[in-house]
Structure formats: C-alpha cells, structure tokens
Amino acid sequence: MARWQPGTGERLQAAALELFAVRGYEQTTAAEIAQSVGLTERTFFRHFSDKREVLFRGQELMTEAFLAGIAAAPSDATPMELVAAALDSGAALFPSERRAHSRLRQSVIDQNPALQERERLKMSGLTAAIGGALRARGVAEPAATLAAESAGMVFGIAFTQWLQEGEERSMSDIEHELLAELRGLTGTSPRG
Known part of the structure; x- marks a missing residue:
C-alpha cells in the first residue's frame, strides 16, 4: 500500500464520491474507498471519522x-x-x-x-x-x-x-x- 502523500484526503474524497455514485452509499465500505486509491482502511480513518464525513468535509x-x-x-x-x-x-x-x-x-x-x-x-x-x-x-x-x-x-x-x-x-x-x-x-x- 502507498505511504502518506499530500492530498490523501482529497484523493479519498474523490474516490468515495465516484464509488457512492456508481455502487451506492450503503453498498460502499471505507476499506473499498481506501483500496481504490491504493491505501489502507486505517489510512482512511486517519482522515475521516466515518464514510459519511467524506461528503461533508x-x-x-x-x-x-x-x-x-x-x-x-x-x-x-x-x-x-x-x-x-x-x-x-x-x-x-x-x-x-x-x-x-x-x-x-x-x-x-x-x-x-x-x-x-x-x-x-x-x-x-x-x-x-x-x-x-x-x-x-x-x-x-x-x-x-x-x-x-x-x-x-x-x-x-x-x-x-x-x-x-x-x-x-x-x-x-x-x-x-x-x-x-x-x-x-x-x-x-x-x-x-
């Protein structure tokens, strides 16, 4: 998995939005969002308290x-x-x-x-x-x-x-x- 890079939060937001739009909010997990940009679920939770906050950051x-x-x-x-x-x-x-x-x-x-x-x-x-x-x-x-x-x-x-x-x-x-x-x-x- 990729190490921390500048813009990680923005990358996670963009990936989450695309996944939510295609698969649905309820059907998308934080782990899937992180994996879609080459990161771990743990990294996701360093940036967001939950997947809902991706939309409200x-x-x-x-x-x-x-x-x-x-x-x-x-x-x-x-x-x-x-x-x-x-x-x-x-x-x-x-x-x-x-x-x-x-x-x-x-x-x-x-x-x-x-x-x-x-x-x-x-x-x-x-x-x-x-x-x-x-x-x-x-x-x-x-x-x-x-x-x-x-x-x-x-x-x-x-x-x-x-x-x-x-x-x-x-x-x-x-x-x-x-x-x-x-x-x-x-x-x-x-x-x-």
Whole structure:
C-alpha cells in the first residue's frame, strides 16, 4: 500500500464520491474507498471519522467564509446587508468548475435519508453561526434570527438552482436575484 502523500484526503474524497455514485452509499465500505486509491482502511480513518464525513468535509470552511463576509461588512450595515455580505463571501466557494462535483455529491445525498439529515444539520449549524455573528455585530432579536434564517434559506434555494442541469448563472448572481425577490416580498429597499 502507498505511504502518506499530500492530498490523501482529497484523493479519498474523490474516490468515495465516484464509488457512492456508481455502487451506492450503503453498498460502499471505507476499506473499498481506501483500496481504490491504493491505501489502507486505517489510512482512511486517519482522515475521516466515518464514510459519511467524506461528503461533508470542509463544512467549517464554508462557515468561516460566511462569517468572514459578515466581519468585513461596514459597521453601519443593516442586518440584510450583513446577510448579503455573508452570501457573497460564501459564494466564492462555489465557482462554476465545482458545479459538476457538487451535482454528483448532491445526487448521492439525495438518495440517502441519513445523508439528507446530515445535510440539514450542516445547514442548521451554518444558520446558527450566522445568527451568532449577527448578534455579535449588535443585531438584536428577533432581527438576528430572522436575518440568519433568511441567509440559510437564500443559500439553500440558490444552491439547488445552481445545481440544475443547464444552469449557467454564478452562485452569487442567483443569490442576488433571490435576495431581490425576498426584499420584494417584504417590501424593503436594498438598504433595509
């Protein structure tokens, strides 16, 4: 078996995603994932606590990106401007060249209720982190929770649209359109 090399985690992720897509998540073992790239099961578990985590690695990077947008926003930004800043910052993690990978990953998640639950938990954690950052910026309740939930909702809808076959708009463009639609529904101006 091959010794440790840089990029081992990424290689395991790519192999796992392909095996999950072809064979199914439940039918694929951690040992099979490791063997497909010339590694041992033990090496797999040095990088991931279980095979589910292969699909959710990087969650903390996504949360950090959203929070960085809030932190970088002007001090007089409204709650919805903070949401827009968070979404803009997070959108950078979804360049067009990641779309095919993200579609494949989502197709695996969509076929497994336990993975769907894990995805919802991830989104709940992101929304909670955004809410905490908004409160730290001085946004009072219930505005902080409403804005954070709006950020999570807009991101979730945008991500679903971004994954659609034939979709060519950037994640940022989709999010901006959805924020405009949300503002239209609430009758607020871009400043509000």
